[in-house]
Amino acid sequence: MELGPHNWGRPRDDVYGSYNAAAGGCKMNTQSPIMTGTSVIATKFKGGIVMAADNLASYGSLARFRDQERIVKVGERTVVGISGDISDLQYVERLLDQLVVDTSYDCEGTEIANLEPANVYEHLAYVLYGRRNKMNPLWVACVVGGVDSKGECFLGQVDLLGVKYKSPSIATGFGAHMAVPLLRRLIPDEDRFEEIDEKSAVDAIDECMKVLVYRDARALDKYTRVVVTSEGVKITKGVQCEKMNWEFAETIKGYGY
Numbered sequence: 001m002e003l004g005p006h007n008w009g010r011p012r013d014d015v016y017g018s019y020n021a022a023a024g025g026c027k028m029n030t031q032s033p034i035m036t037g038t039s040v041i042a043t044k045f046k047g048g049i050v051m052a053a054d055n056l057a058s059y060g061s062l063a064r065f066r067d068q069e070r071i072v073k074v075g076e077r078t079v080v081g082i083s084g085d086i087s088d089l090q091y092v093e094r095l096l097d098q099l100v101v102d103t104s105y106d107c108e109g110t111e112i113a114n115l116e117p118a119n120v121y122e123h124l125a126y127v128l129y130g131r132r133n134k135m136n137p138l139w140v141a142c143v144v145g146g147v148d149s150k151g152e153c154f155l156g157q158v159d160l161l162g163v164k165y166k167s168p169s170i171a172t173g174f175g176a177h178m179a180v181p182l183l184r185r186l187i188p189d190e191d192r193f194e195e196i197d198e199k200s201a202v203d204a205i206d207e208c209m210k211v212l213v214y215r216d217a218r219a220l221d222k223y224t225r226v227v228v229t230s231e232g233v234k235i236t237k238g239v240q241c242e243k244m245n246w247e248f249a250e251t252i253k254g255y256g257y
Helices: 086-106 117-133 180-186 190-195 198-215 247-251
Strands: 035-037 040-045 048-054 057-059 062-065 071-074 078-085 140-147 153-158 164-166 169-171 222-229 232-240
Touching (some): 035 086, 040 078, 040 153, 048 078, 048 140, 048 153, 048 198, 071 222, 078 086, 078 222, 086 140, 117 153, 140 222, 153 169, 180 198, 198 222
Antiparallel strands (some): 035 057, 035 078, 040 048, 040 169, 048 222, 071 078, 078 140, 140 153, 222 232
16 A cells, blocks of 8 residues: 555555546645634724634534633734634644744843734735635634734734735624624724723623624624733633523524424
8 A cells, every 4th residue: 555645545556557546636735624713803992902702612513612712912912813713723823922932032032022913914914815825725814903002003804815904893704794783883984983982892892792692603602802902901701791581582483483
């Protein structure tokens, strides 16, 4: 038998002749996410940003892991929320850790690396676009948020193709359909986020997470919420949605009933 990793389990060509030549060899790229995380939602407010992501990693329709963190702190005032394949999420997390280490070397040991949110945003865009060009994309969508050294808020998204955009309110996954309209009701225009205080932004994010639990079958009622201001990153883990009321489900008609 052929012992090469690309040909495990197939007869040797030099002994038995060409075998299954039309198949073109096995495909080594991962194109089908197995363990996945759903929406990340975020919005700006005056002086900072709020971001939230639930703690569920789903194996298809199975709620497999309920303690998966999907928001990564990068530097002092930058966070990255990641939706999509959990293994690719872990790979991106290692890339960001290495980015912090490499930046720290430039500081010559005198200060902690403080990566600007825009730098992390551009770095991820190049990484994801490069992987897309190799026809082996990282199956993730990344939301980058933070406050730069000038005190300006930053919020942007990069998808698995390397496509990027910035907005005062952003959501991935099902949240792009369910949460963004609610957040845009809070901040209808690009410059209006300066009128929103931290409490209003946090309340809006909590309301969006509650809606997603009701509407998204891959969402969980326990989530991590992060607030980033010029003072730093405040992470609140294990936030629980208020008691859910499913009595209305009995009145739903349709789907063959």
